[in-house]
Amino acid sequence: ATRLVDSRAMVQLSTGDMLRAAVKAGTPIGLKAKAVMEAGELVSDEIVSGIIGEALDALAPETGVIFDGYPRTEAQAHSLDGILADRNRTLDHVIELEVDEDALVERITGRFTCATCGEGYHDRFKTPKVEGACDKCGGHEFKRRPDDNEETVRTRMAEYRAK
Numbered sequence: 001a002t003r004l005v006d007s008r009a010m011v012q013l014s015t016g017d018m019l020r021a022a023v024k025a026g027t028p029i030g031l032k033a034k035a036v037m038e039a040g041e042l043v044s045d046e047i048v049s050g051i052i053g054e055a056l057d058a059l060a061p062e063t064g065v066i067f068d069g070y071p072r073t074e075a076q077a078h079s080l081d082g083i084l085a086d087r088n089r090t091l092d093h094v095i096e097l098e099v100d101e102d103a104l105v106e107r108i109t110g111r112f113t114c115a116t117c118g119e120g121y122h123d124r125f126k127t128p129k130v131e132g133a134c135d136k137c138g139g140h141e142f143k144r145r146p147d148d149n150e151e152t153v154r155t156r157m158a159e160y161r162a163k
Contacts, residue, residue: 001014001066001068004064004066005066008064009063009064010063010064010065010066011059011063011064011065011066012065012066012068013052013055013056013065013066013067013068013070014068014069015043015048015051015052015067015068015069015070016068016069017068018051018055019033019037019043019047019048019051020037020145022051023037029047029050029051032044032047033047037147038146038147041155041156041159042072042073042156042159042160042163045073045075045076045079048070048072048076049076049079049080049083052067052070052080052083053083053086056083056087056089057087061087061088061089065089067080072160072163073163074163075163101154101157104153104157105150105153105154106124107122107125108148108153109148109149109150109153110122110123110124110125111123111144111145111148112142112143112144113142113143113144114134114136114137114139114141114142115139115141115142115143116134116137116139116141117134117136117137117139119134119135119136119137121142
């Protein structure tokens, strides 16, 4: 997604990032989503689709968009059809990534970011060049998402497969 954003001036709409920002900002949608996210469950289709629609409304119609983490359910896919039609947009391509669940758990539970600039790292696959210091900004504080644990990941995957 980052490569497409950089090379084609597209916008990445990551529903997870958008929901976390709404939670942090304390918006009405954020407050609704907070308890669900903390329980490791998927936020309702209505809330996620609403966030996607609002994000598209804020963009110029010619701006290319990458939907990251959406749609995840059949209901969201049907909702996306309506969201796009209402805005005279079309879907050009779909990419589905199939990943071994154990590998996914390893990737998610090992990730962390610089608390200052947001640069992403991983315990195994991408550690800072100098231990304890961010490669990008030199910051020394790192953070992990509270939902990046094995139980939450497996709960989400079970719900994803069911829906």
